[in-house]
Amino acid sequence: MRLALFGAPGVGKGTQAKLLVQRLGLTHISTGDLIRAAIRQDTSVGKQARSYVRGGQLVPGPIVRKLAEDTLAGVDNDYFILDGYPRTIEQAEWLTEYLDQHDAPLEAVLSVEVSDERIVSRLSKRRMNKETGEIYHLDFHPPPPHIKPEMLRQRKDDRPEAIQKRLDVYHNQTKPLEAYFEGKGLLHVIDGVGSIEVVYARIVSVLVAKVEAFGGRMVEQN
Numbered sequence: 001m002r003l004a005l006f007g008a009p010g011v012g013k014g015t016q017a018k019l020l021v022q023r024l025g026l027t028h029i030s031t032g033d034l035i036r037a038a039i040r041q042d043t044s045v046g047k048q049a050r051s052y053v054r055g056g057q058l059v060p061g062p063i064v065r066k067l068a069e070d071t072l073a074g075v076d077n078d079y080f081i082l083d084g085y086p087r088t089i090e091q092a093e094w095l096t097e098y099l100d101q102h103d104a105p106l107e108a109v110l111s112v113e114v115s116d117e118r119i120v121s122r123l124s125k126r127r128m129n130k131e132t133g134e135i136y137h138l139d140f141h142p143p144p145p146h147i148k149p150e151m152l153r154q155r156k157d158d159r160p161e162a163i164q165k166r167l168d169v170y171h172n173q174t175k176p177l178e179a180y181f182e183g184k185g186l187l188h189v190i191d192g193v194g195s196i197e198v199v200y201a202r203i204v205s206v207l208v209a210k211v212e213a214f215g216g217r218m219v220e221q222n
Helices: 013-024 031-041 044-054 061-072 089-101 116-123 160-183 196-213
Strands: 002-007 027-030 080-083 108-113 126-129 135-137 187-191
Touching: 002 013, 002 160, 013 027, 013 080, 013 196, 027 031, 027 061, 031 044, 031 061, 044 061, 061 089, 089 160, 108 160, 108 196, 116 160, 160 187, 187 196
Parallel strands: 002 080, 002 108, 027 080, 108 187
Antiparallel strands: 126 135
């Protein structure tokens, strides 16, 4: 299947993408990972992206598009999941045109949704070990007993006001995209509240229905 996956910070999108890759044999295309890899490998595109990343700015669309195009050209056209791309209507229009030209249009766009209140509550409970940099979560991954409270700190990005700001940016970017893909009959909203396996089951039920509608059968890998 050819999929795109959306989700605000903190909804567990990355975890679901990994499960889909492991169990369905899809190629994972994450623009964030591609940018970091290009910078690490010091490629020409990585050199262009480095200054923006260091300055805390979004990497310009043409650079991200080049990374996406190069990656899509090297994967099986029938088995991939785009994670975090496209982010704008312009990118969505380019992607649609590019995939159509290669007879590999998207088959489903999945938007994992959790309320802002839940996300803020979830992310604001993360703490970092001042000495090691290890990240803990007060509920899901608490620090071991020997780690004293004074050894932990809350990162600026994990403060409620910072989280809400990131969510506002995400919503402003994504709402037009949801309307765009809904207009093409591709958008499926997934309830992201629940355990990892429960949310995964919701995603799979959508994909199974999609495949069976065309007389196919979806098989998970062991």
